Amino acid sequence: MKPMHQLVAAMAMALSLAATAAHAGNVLVVLSDADRLDLKDGKVLPTGFYLNELMQPVKLLRDAGHQVTFATPTGKAPAVDAASIKPIYFGNDAASLKVHQELLDQLALTSKETSPVVSLARIEQIGYDRFDAVYLPGGHAPMQDLLKSRALGRLLADFHRRGKATALVCHGPIALLSTLPHANGFVTAMASGQARRVPQWIYSGYQVTVISNQEEELARPQLGGGEMKFYPQSALQRAGVQYRAHDTPWAPNVVVDRELITGQNPASALGVAQELLKRLK
Numbered sequence: 416m417k418p419m420h421q422l423v424a425a426m427a428m429a430l431s432l433a434a435t436a437a438h439a440g441n442v443l444v445v446l447s448d449a450d451r452l453d454l455k456d457g458k459v460l461p462t463g464f465y466l467n468e469l470m471q472p473v474k475l476l477r478d479a480g481h482q483v484t485f486a487t488p489t490g491k492a493p494a495v496d497a498a499s500i501k502p503i504y505f506g507n508d509a510a511s512l513k514v515h516q517e518l519l520d521q522l523a524l525t526s527k528e529t530s531p532v533v534s535l536a537r538i539e540q541i542g543y544d545r546f547d548a549v550y551l552p553g554g555h556a557p558m559q560d561l562l563k564s565r566a567l568g569r570l571l572a573d574f575h576r577r578g579k580a581t582a583l584v585c586h587g588p589i590a591l592l593s594t595l596p597h598a599n600g601f602v603t604a605m606a607s608g609q610a611r612r613v614p615q616w617i618y619s620g621y622q623v624t625v626i627s628n629q630e631e632e633l634a635r636p637q638l639g640g641g642e643m644k645f646y647p648q649s650a651l652q653r654a655g656v657q658y659r660a661h662d663t664p665w666a667p668n669v670v671v672d673r674e675l676i677t678g679q680n681p682a683s684a685l686g687v688a689q690e691l692l693k694r695l696k
Contacts, residue, residue, distance in 0.1 A: 441545060468681055476688065486535055489535075493524060543573045548695060549574055561587075562593055571593060581676070584683055605653065623675060630665060671690055
């Protein structure tokens with residue numbers, strides 16, 4: 416029979432673990448399943464999610480004991496943007512890049528055969544109430560599909576009604592447009608330069624950040640001579656948000672307004688994740 420002090424210690428540890436489990440959240444990470452962005456004049460940009468924008472928050476959430484569930488609109492495995500697999504996005508720390516890349520490989524998110532991602536239709540069947548927060552990373556891919564996904568629009572609108580943490584970074588905040596009454600029409604109108612402000616939108620007046628028009632101009636060489644149909648800052652402003660940017664391009668910038676936590680650029684991913692962790696305590 417164990418001595419009393421060992422039994423007390425074991426019971427204390429069990430209670431501590433139970434308390435940790437009780438406070439653990441279930442975070443839904445929604446990614447685009449597009450591996451390309453259609454540009455003007457029929458040009459195409461190979462793309463996907465940015466490695467640090469996905470894996471830095473995912474690692475922080477997992478290390479804090481939270482459960483992470485991954486979804487894309489159709490359940491197709493997402494693609495990583497090859498341009499993002501660089502130490503510069505990890506503070507020029509090659510070791511940090513390796514750690515996060517190895518975690519991505521371990522999770523098999525991009526594997527066509529074994530990826531754990533599910534469709535947004537499946538998430539709706541499971542029930543939005545199963546999730547405590549939602550996170551959307553950037554990369555150009557959300558500009559291809561998430562901004563007009565009806566399934567995502569229903570999910571985000573539900574989180575808005577419940578005041579549940581909704582975090583997005585870089586190009587990710589463009590997905591907020593999916594909650595517009597006629598998102599597809601608005602996107603088409605933005606591409607033709609004819610979009611008008613929506614009179615009633617659930618995010619009207621929210622303070623929001625997203626990759627700035629200035630940063631998009633600075634990053635134009637990455638498009639290989641192509642041109643985006645429109646910039647996310649312009650689209651969100653036209654839809655009705657109050658845009659907030661950092662004075663210095665590429666500097667970290669996190670904006671919090673009610674349930675929304677938005678980050679401006681790749682350097683903002685850790686800050687967004689830290690704000691999200693505060694909501695999950």
